[in-house]
Structure formats: C-alpha cells, structure tokens
Amino acid sequence: MLYQPWPWYVAGPLIAIIMALLILMGKRFGMSSNLETLCSIGGAGKYSDYFKVDIKSKRWNLLVVLGSVIGGFVGANVLSPNPAVDISDDTVAKLNELGFESAGKSYLPTELFALESLSDPKVWAILLVAGFLVGFGTRYAGGCTSGHAISGLSNLQRPSLIAVIGFFVGGLIMVHLLFPLIFAV
Amino acid sequence: MKRLVYILLGSFLGVVLYKSEAASWFRIYEMFQFDAFHMYGIIGSALTIGVVLVFLIKKSKVKSFSGEIIQIPDKEKSFARYIWGGTLFGLGWALAGSCPGPIYILVGAGYWPMVIVLFGALLGAFVYGVLRGKLPH
Numbered sequence: 001m002l003y004q005p006w007p008w009y010v011a012g013p014l015i016a017i018i019m020a021l022l023i024l025m026g027k028r029f030g031m032s033s034n035l036e037t038l039c040s041i042g043g044a045g046k047y048s049d050y051f052k053v054d055i056k057s058k059r060w061n062l063l064v065v066l067g068s069v070i071g072g073f074v075g076a077n078v079l080s081p082n083p084a085v086d087i088s089d090d091t092v093a094k095l096n097e098l099g100f101e102s103a104g105k106s107y108l109p110t111e112l113f114a115l116e117s118l119s120d121p122k123v124w125a126i127l128l129v130a131g132f133l134v135g136f137g138t139r140y141a142g143g144c145t146s147g148h149a150i151s152g153l154s155n156l157q158r159p160s161l162i163a164v165i166g167f168f169v170g171g172l173i174m175v176h177l178l179f180p181l182i183f184a185v
Numbered sequence: 186m187k188r189l190v191y192i193l194l195g196s197f198l199g200v201v202l203y204k205s206e207a208a209s210w211f212r213i214y215e216m217f218q219f220d221a222f223h224m225y226g227i228i229g230s231a232l233t234i235g236v237v238l239v240f241l242i243k244k245s246k247v248k249s250f251s252g253e254i255i256q257i258p259d260k261e262k263s264f265a266r267y268i269w270g271g272t273l274f275g276l277g278w279a280l281a282g283s284c285p286g287p288i289y290i291l292v293g294a295g296y297w298p299m300v301i302v303l304f305g306a307l308l309g310a311f312v313y314g315v316l317r318g319k320l321p322h
Binding site for chain 2: 005006007008009010011012013014015016017018019020021022023024025026028031032034035036038039042044047048050051060063064065066067068069070071072073074075076077079080085087088090091094095103104107108109112113114115117118123124126127128129130131132133134135136137138139140141142143144145146148149150151152153154155156157158159160162163164165166167168169170171172173174175176178179182
C-alpha cells in the first residue's frame with residue numbers, strides 16, 4: 001500500500017493536517033515565500049528594499065524546504081518501485097499528439113526532465129521561462145498553491161479565491177492555447 | 186528540537202506530494218484537461234478539512250505549542266495583484282508542471298533539470314522584488 005501511489009483521499013487530509021500543525025506552531029503553510037528569503041540570502045537587498053528582511057525569522061521556512069527535498073528523495077528512492085503515473089487514457093492520447101511519448105510511462109516527461117533532453121536548448125528555455133513565471137507570479141500574487149489554494153481558502157480569504165481563479169486562467173491558457181504552439185511536432 | 190520538527194514536517198509534505206503524484210507534471214496537465222478527478226480530490230479534500238481545522242483553531246482560541254496567541258492575518262485587499270500574479274503563476278504552473286513545493290521535492294527526487302526551473306523561480310522572485318513599485322497592486 002505504502003509503495004503504491006497514494007489516493008487523493010489520503011493525500012488531501014494529510015496536507016490539511018500539515019497546514020494545521022504549522023499554524024499550531026505559530027507559522028503558516030506556504031511554499032513560495034522561501035524564494036524571497038533565498039534571494040535575500042543571496043544579497044538581493046542591494047537591489048531592492050523588498051529583500052531587506054530579517055532572515056533569522058524565516059529560517060523555519062527554509063527548514064521546511066530542506067525537509068521537502070529529503071521527502072522527495074525518500075518518496076522517489078525508497079517508496080516508489082514503479083514511478084509511472086497512471087494518468088487517464090485521454091490524457092495519454094493528447095500528450096502523444098503533442099510529442100510526449102513518455103506519457104503514462106514515467107513520473108515526469110522525459111522529453112523535458114531527463115538529463116539527455118538538456119542537449120536541446122529549447123528545453124532549457126522552456127524550463128527557465130516556466131520557473132520564472134512561477135517565481136514572479138507567486139510573489140506578485142503573494143502566494144502559491146499552498147499559500148492561497150490551501151491556506152488562504154481554508155481561511156475563507158477572498159483575495160485567495162481571486163488568485164486561485166488566476167491560477168486556473170493561466171493554467172488553462174497554457175495547456176489549451178500555448179502547448180500546441182510550444183510543443184507542436 | 187523545533188528545527189527537527191520543521192524538517193520532519195517538510196519531509197512528510199514531500200513524501201505526501203510525491204506519493205500522491207501531485208508533484209507529477211502529468212497530473213497537472215491532466216487536471217487542466219479535466220480528464221481526471223485526482224488533483225481536484227486532493228485539493229478539494231485538503232481544503233474541506235482545512236476549512237474545518239482553521240475554523241476550530243480560531244474558535245477554540247487555542248494557543249500555539251509555544252504558548253503564543255495564534256493570529257492568522259487576513260490577506261491584503263486587492264484585485265489586480267491577485268488576478269495578474271495568479272494568472273502568471275498559472276502559466277508557469279502548467280508549463281513546469283510544478284508549483285514551488287514540488288520544485289524542491291523533485292530536486293530531492295533527483296530530477297536535476299528541475300534545478301533550472303528553481304533558478305528561473307528565484308530569478309522571477311528577484312525581478313518581482315525589483316519591479317514591484319511599477320506594477321499594479
């Protein structure tokens with residue numbers, strides 16, 4: 001059971017419990033403000049006052065990040081003998097059409113995330129732009145999936161609802177309108 | 186001791202998101218295609234239970250483990266920053282197939298190209314910090 005993919009009704013409640021435990025520790029569940037903290041540590045305070053923060057007060061957040069790296073290692077190397085993700089047949093068919101032959105056979109598309117794929121400069125550009133949009137967008141919106149979709153909505157915050165609507169507007173535009181242009185074979 | 190708890194909570198989150206495949210690019214694509222309930226089930230059940238837990242924490246006025254009063258500040262009121270920031274984030278979320286938590290988780294899982302995504306995310310956060318005075322908030 002532990003070694004099979006975990007169903008949604010196990011994962012969802014566990015995520016809620018992690019959020020509640022962080023609140024009970026006097027903190028918040030959010031996985032993107034650490035990007036700012038890392039910029040601050042890297043000396044970004046020289047370029048903008050926005051990054052002049054007390055790094056010590058954010059250290060707990062970086063420990064959560066460190067933990068998530070460890071968790072990813074354990075999840076992938078200890079708990080997952082078979083990394084293939086059993087996505088729906090419709091999804092596999094759509095992805096095959098876009099040129100993703102690895103759909104249904106791996107955890108991430110090898111076309112983007114296998115080391116060999118990095119010989120294609122286009123893959124570098126895609127990964128860099130994708131990361132940039134994630135980092136810029138989440139700081140602009142003041143939160144990501146954890147900070148807004150889980151924490152903010154759990155606290156019935158209207159700003160978080162607006163942000164989550166934005167997440168879906170952006171995601172739907174990317175997948176339905178831009179993917180055919182980016183990945184057309 | 187407290188440090189260890191943060192690391193353990195992060196590790197637990199990492200295992201949960203990896204094992205539930207919420208950290209899989211394919212699951213994010215499938216979600217935006219509305220081809221499966223899986224991701225909606227994860228977010229929906231986390232949210233349903235989250236609403237109840239946050240309500241109980243607020244109502245019971247329970248103190249934090251270290252004895253402080255728990256305050257959950259409201260998000261700052263605005264429309265522009267949430268809709269624009271949210272949409273840009275969504276574009277990146279779908280393309281990277283990964284939000285910030287899973288970026289770290291997947292680096293730990295050994296998907297090294299994710300380091301490029303992480304670098305992009307740090308660059309994005311930095312550029313936001315520099316430009317924020319010029320953006321509608």
